[in-house]
């Protein structure tokens with residue numbers, strides 16, 4: 001079984017990753033593109049890449065993922081994929097009538113060096129792009145970055161291609177939500193509306209990847225940011241970017257292009273990060289925090305007080321996406337837990353500093369690894385040397401969980417072996433409550449499972 005033969009002895013590796021804690025860029029670009037209303041994502045590369053990206057998203061969201069592919073053959077691999085993309089654009093606009101096609105590249109088309117804007121110009125010349133329709137693109141070579149940078153690149157492409165500068169600013173605030181679940185995006189919008197703040201969220205996969213079952217199949221579900229809304233982002237008074245890795249590039253591009261000032265915040269996971277988000281909304285939109293939200297927060301504090309005795313000192317291993325890890329680490333430290341192992345395969349400049357800040361000097365034994373060699377194999381080796389009480393991360397941790405008999409809370413992307421996770425937010429005060437319940441359930445179920453007969457308690 002995967003990871004069954006992991007040895008405890010940690011050897012320095014300079015070139016090899018084993019089960020990396022990341023996946024490839026186009027998956028993120030495809031996910032972001034699905035958050036644009038009536039958009040058809042398009043993978044400029046081989047069919048195999050596109051099939052993998054679609055199936056990765058389908059397996060996580062349990063929804064059909066529509067996307068086109070340039071279907072490279074041996075010929076296009078040598079001479080470039082221009083004619084394939086021209087034909088694909090013509091076919092897609094003729095057969096599927098999207099408002100926008102979001103093209104992302106793959107390792108192969110990047111290595112060839114295909115110039116997407118030049119090919120799109122050609123498609124325009126040939127009349128393959130109907131009046132009023134758009135093609136945007138992001139470069140997403142997978143030998144650099146990860147699915148998170150792919151998401152960031154496509155979110156930035158939305159700004160580069162579609163945002164329009166405006167002389168007069170309005171009261172609206174743009175929110176770039178980062179790679180979170182559709183339910184998280186809905187929850188972030190609910191928080192904004194509850195505070196009376198008018199927002200444009202982009203991308204927005206709520207009501208796309210968690211659309212209700214109506215008995216009718218909709219090729220383009222009703223959710224997603226619309227093109228007119230994206231054009232309007234240039235007239236907003238500010239942008240709040242949630243997550244330094246996934247959201248900051250789009251927010252900064254909008255500032256440069258349309259002079260919309262931005263503030264980059266952590267994902268609002270946990271009490272402190274949600275407080276900062278709510279406070280940023282309050283300051284930016286000059287509104288009051290309603291009593292309703294204060295009550296929500298108060299309930300989280302009450303539950304933490306009740307649960308704290310079980311959390312204190314528990315050692316946790318975390319892996320996944322950098323923006324998620326920073327906020328989760330801060331939350332766990334606030335609960336007096338000890339996030340001792342933290343691993344992400346996604347590169348990015350400020351991650352280590354931000355994790356250090358989240359640890360706040362309170363977990364001196366913490367080991368943090370990012371980028372090359374930051375993989376599930378290393379995580380398993382660390383755990384073999386000094387076990388943990390809890391694992392938090394994506395499905396790939398289930399092998400470690402089984403081998404080491406340690407409870408696992410599934411969080412992040414991808415979750416391939418459970419259903420329903422994308423319908424429950426983990427952001428905001430409501431999301432914090434859900435996380436708290438999941439953590440305590442996992443710890444106490446483990447205690448029940450392993451306690452001897454004489455200390456198996458009905459009341460805990």
Ligand code: SF4
Pocket residue numbers: 024025026048049052105106107108142143
């Ligand atoms: S890593 Fe590159 S070659 Fe592999 S699926 Fe992703 S884009 Fe395709």
